[in-house]
Amino acid sequence: MRLEDVWLRYQRRGPWVLRDTDVRIGPGEVxxxxxxxxVGKSTLLQLAAGVLRPTRGRVVDRPAAVGWVPERFPADQPFTVAHYLAAMGRVAGLAGPxxxxxxxxxxxxxGLAPFRGARLPQLSxxxxxxxxxxxxxxxPPGLLVLDEPWEGLPRPGNWSPS
Structure with missing residues (x-):
C-alpha cells in the first residue's frame, strides 16, 4: 500500500494537517x-485505513479488507458485545454462520466471554x-490499523492477545 503525495486538511481553507506525505507499506510489514x-498521527492512520480521503494525492493498493481500531472505541452504542460483533461481522460481509x-x-x-451480554456503555x-x-x-484483514492500541489495556504481562 502506498500514500503518494498526500495532503489533508479538515476544512476548505483550514490549516494543512498533513503535507506532501509519502508512505510505502509492504506485505507483512509492521x-x-x-x-x-x-502532529497528525491519527489522521495518517485514518487515511491508511480509508476512514478519511486525502485532500490531495492518493492512496494506492490498499487491501480490500481493512481492520480499523480507532483510538476511542465508540462504546456509547446501545448494543451488547455479542450483538455488536455479530452485526459488524455481517457489515464486513460474513454470512451468518x-x-x-x-x-x-x-x-x-x-477473554470477552464474560462480557457477551454486557452493553457497550457498561464496559471499561x-x-x-x-x-x-x-x-x-x-x-481477516489485509491491513490492520490500530490507533493507540494499548490505551486502556492492562500492562503487558497481565494480558496477552495470543
Whole structure:
C-alpha cells in the first residue's frame, strides 16, 4: 500500500494537517507511527485505513479488507458485545454462520466471554478496546490499523492477545 503525495486538511481553507506525505507499506510489514501530540498521527492512520480521503494525492493498493481500531472505541452504542460483533461481522460481509463462528473465536481469544451480554456503555475502556480489536479481526484483514492500541489495556504481562 502506498500514500503518494498526500495532503489533508479538515476544512476548505483550514490549516494543512498533513503535507506532501509519502508512505510505502509492504506485505507483512509492521509500521509504528510515533510523534508528539497534534502532529497528525491519527489522521495518517485514518487515511491508511480509508476512514478519511486525502485532500490531495492518493492512496494506492490498499487491501480490500481493512481492520480499523480507532483510538476511542465508540462504546456509547446501545448494543451488547455479542450483538455488536455479530452485526459488524455481517457489515464486513460474513454470512451468518461464518460471522457467528468468527465472533465466538475472537470473544474466546480475547477473554470477552464474560462480557457477551454486557452493553457497550457498561464496559471499561480496556474491555471496549478488546471489542474494537475483535470487530477489526472478524474478517481477516489485509491491513490492520490500530490507533493507540494499548490505551486502556492492562500492562503487558497481565494480558496477552495470543
Amino acid at each position: 509500521v509504528v507511527v510515533l510523534g508528539r501530540n497534534g 461464518v460471522a457467528d463462528r468468527a465472533v465466538a473465536d475472537w470473544v474466546e481469544r480475547l 475502556k480496556g474491555t471496549a478496546q478488546k471489542v474494537g480489536l475483535a470487530q477489526a479481526m472478524l474478517r
